[in-house]
Amino acid sequence: MSRPLSLPIAAVLVALTLAHRARAGGRDPAPTLFRHYSPLARVERRPAPKMGWEVQRWILVSARGDTAFALWRPASKRTAHPWTAVLIGGFDTGDRSALLVPDDTLFNTLGVNWPWRGKRRLTPTEFALQLPAIQRAVLRSPSVLALGVEAAARTRGVDPERIVVVGASLGVPTALAALRLTSIPKALVLLDGGADLELMMRAGLEHEGWLSAAAAITAAGAYQWVWPLEPVLNAPAAAQVPVLVMNSTDDERVPRAAALKLQASLPHATVHWRSGPHVLPSAKDVIWRLTHEVDVWLRASDAPAKAASAPRTRASLSEPH
Numbered sequence: 450m451s452r453p454l455s456l457p458i459a460a461v462l463v464a465l466t467l468a469h470r471a472r473a474g475g476r477d478p479a480p481t482l483f484r485h486y487s488p489l490a491r492v493e494r495r496p497a498p499k500m501g502w503e504v505q506r507w508i509l510v511s512a513r514g515d516t517a518f519a520l521w522r523p524a525s526k527r528t529a530h531p532w533t534a535v536l537i538g539g540f541d542t543g544d545r546s547a548l549l550v551p552d553d554t555l556f557n558t559l560g561v562n563w564p565w566r567g568k569r570r571l572t573p574t575e576f577a578l579q580l581p582a583i584q585r586a587v588l589r590s591p592s593v594l595a596l597g598v599e600a601a602a603r604t605r606g607v608d609p610e611r612i613v614v615v616g617a618s619l620g621v622p623t624a625l626a627a628l629r630l631t632s633i634p635k636a637l638v639l640l641d642g643g644a645d646l647e648l649m650m651r652a653g654l655e656h657e658g659w660l661s662a663a664a665a666i667t668a669a670g671a672y673q674w675v676w677p678l679e680p681v682l683n684a685p686a687a688a689q690v691p692v693l694v695m696n697s698t699d700d701e702r703v704p705r706a707a708a709l710k711l712q713a714s715l716p717h718a719t720v721h722w723r724s725g726p727h728v729l730p731s732a733k734d735v736i737w738r739l740t741h742e743v744d745v746w747l748r749a750s751d752a753p754a755k756a757a758s759a760p761r762t763r764a765s766l767s768e769p770h
Contacts, residue, residue, distance in 0.1 A: 476676065476677075476682070477682075478626065478629070478676070478677035478678070478679070478682050478683060479629050481588065481677040482588070482591055482592070482626055482629050482630060482677055483629075483630065485585075485588050485589045485591070485592045486511075486591070486592035486595060486630050487511035487512045487513040487515060487592070488511065488512050488599065489509060489510070489511060489512070489596050489599040489600055489603075490510050490511055490512045491510050492507055492508070492509055492510070492600045492603070493507065493508040493510070494506075494507055494521070495507075495508075497520070500520065500548060501522060501548060502522075503522065503523050504520060504521065504522050504547075504548070505520070505521040505522075506518070506519075506520060506521075507519040507520070507521055507559070507600060509593070509596040509597065509600050511592075511596060515589075515592075517561065517562065517564060517593040517596050517597070518544055518561075518562040519544050519547075519559050519560060519561045519562060519597050519600070520544040520545065520547040520548065520559070520560045520562075521547065521557070521558070521559050521604075522547045522548065522550070522557070522558045522559075522560075523557050523606070524554065524555060524556055524557045524558075525552075525553070525555075528555050528556075530608065530611070531555055531556045531557055531611070532555070532556040532557070532608075532611045532612070532613055532636075532747050533556060533557040533558075533559065533601050533604075533607050533608070533611060533612045533613070534550070534556050534557065534558050534559070534612075534613050534614075534615050534638075534743075535559045535561065535594065535597045535598050535601050535612060535613070535614050535615065535634070536550075536558060536559065536560045536561065536614075536615040536616075536617065536620070537560075537561045537563070537590070537593075537594050537597075537615075537616055537617070537620035537623050537624060538560070538616075538617040538618055538619070538620045538730075539617065539618040539619045539620065540563055540565065540619060541730075542560075542617075542618075542730055543560070543562040543563055544560040544561055544562035545560060545730070546558075546560035546617065547559060547560030548560070549730055549736055550736070550740055551736070551737045551740055551741075554740055554744065555744050555747075555748075556613070556744070556747065557601070557606075557607060559597050559600070559601050561593055561594050561596075561597040562593075563586065563590060563593070564586050564589045564590060564593050565583070565586040565587075567579065567582065567583075580670070580671060580674055581674075583671075583674070583675075584674040584675060587674075587675045587678060588675065588677060588678070590623040590626075590678075591623050591626035591627040591629070591630055591678070592627075592630060594614065594620075594623055594624065594627040595627045595630040595631040598612060598614065598627070598631050598633050598634060599631065599633065602633050609633055610635055611635060612633055612634050612635060612636075613634060613635065613636040613637065613638060613743075613747060614627060614628070614634045614636075614637050614638070615637075615638040615639075615640065615743070616637075616638070616639050616640070616642060617639075617640040617641060617642070617728070618640070618641050618642060618702070618727070618728070619642075620642070621639045621640070621641075621642025621643070621680065621711070622642070622646060622678040622679065622680050622683070623678060624637065624639060625637075625639070625678075625680050625683040625684060625686065625687060626677065626678050626683045626686075628683070628686035628687050628690070629683060629686045634690060635690060635691075636690055636691045636692070636693075636747065636750060637687050637690050637691070637692045637693070638692075638693045638695070638743055638746075639692065639693070639694045639695070639711065639715075640695045640728065640739065641695065641696060641697060641700060641702070641703055641727050641728050642680070642696075642703065642708075642711060643680070643696075643703045643704065643706075643707025643708045643710060643711045644679070644680040644681045644684075644707055644710035644711040644714055645679075645681070645706070645707050645710050646672055646675060646676070646678065646679050646680075647668050647669060647671075647672040648668075648704055648706065648707050649703065649704070649707050650664075650667075650668035650671055650672065651664045651665050651668035651669075652702065652703070652704050652707070653702060654667060654668060656701065656702055680710075680711050680714060681710065681711075681714045684714035684715050687715060688717070691717075691719070691750045692715050692717065692718035692719070693718065693719050693721065693743065693746050694711065694712055694715060694718045694719070694720045694721070695720075695721045695723070695739060695742070696708040696711075696712070696720070696721075696722055696723075697722070697723050697724065697725055697726065697727065697728070698722055698723070698724055699724055699725055699726055700726065700727045701726055701727055702727040703727065719746065721742060723739075
């Protein structure tokens with residue numbers, strides 16, 4: 450059982466919430482996101498043979514000297530004209546998301562790491578005290594993903610017209626926000642995520658064992674620090690690309706209300722529901738199945754020009770009852 454927040458810290462968070470709540474709705478996240486963005490200047494590529502066939506570690510350097518880290522794994526040479534997936538998953542997965550994709554996948558993969566170097570599991574007090582650092586890392590994450598997209602587009606053998614951004618779990622808000630910073634991606638896949646970041650953070654903290662009261666207070670305060678990543682605010686950035694949204698009816702980390710709110714914010718998206726828990730790196734069979742669903746979906750939109758001009762329909766699968 451987690452320890453409750455100390456009274457002074459709780460009071461600070463409540464004050465932050467009340468001070469900003471009136472300005473929470475209707476804000477434009479773009480100016481904040483662009484303040485954390487600088488275009489790609491160069492990529493340093495280093496072989497990582499111990500991690501797999503032709504795997505490379507990439508260091509992405511922006512024009513103002515910020516660095517980000519990623520892992521690259523190319524598609525099989527037998528794959529003709531592959532798509533390239535630029536991925537960001539949960540904090541614990543990081544750039545290793547590129548290694549979770551099955552070997553027979555028909556696309557190149559670039560897993561981008563979160564720009565957070567601190568502890569991955571925090572007590573309520575640690576979380577509150579590190580909110581400024583967490584805010585900087587979270588608000589930088591869309592720019593880091595955009596750098597990954599730019600780096601992939603400049604890579605030999607990659608077709609810039611066949612790049613798909615993939616956000617999984619906590620990477621879903623980042624993936625949507627990144628589309629405000631780059632127009633390169635021609636498709637978007639969102640896996641096991643939701644909208645309403647305050648609700649998502651509260652549910653996530655409770656899942657980690659926080660007391661409900663501490664989770665609610667902390668999530669309400671933290672939302673004011675990370676609101677520019679709110680998926681509902683950034684959904685318009687995805688209006689011109691095909692979108693695949695994949696959720697689970699039994700997700701223990703993403704509240705059903707949050708999943709539905711995400712789907713409603715993307716009315717042109719194809720929606721796939723499945724049963725089972727929130728996808729984790731250890732669920733190899735689930736990852737294999739989901740990856741092949743993405744393969745099939747990408748092949749269905751294999752000609753980007755046709756995908757852009759054809760009328761888009763609502764979910765291929767309706768919301769389960």
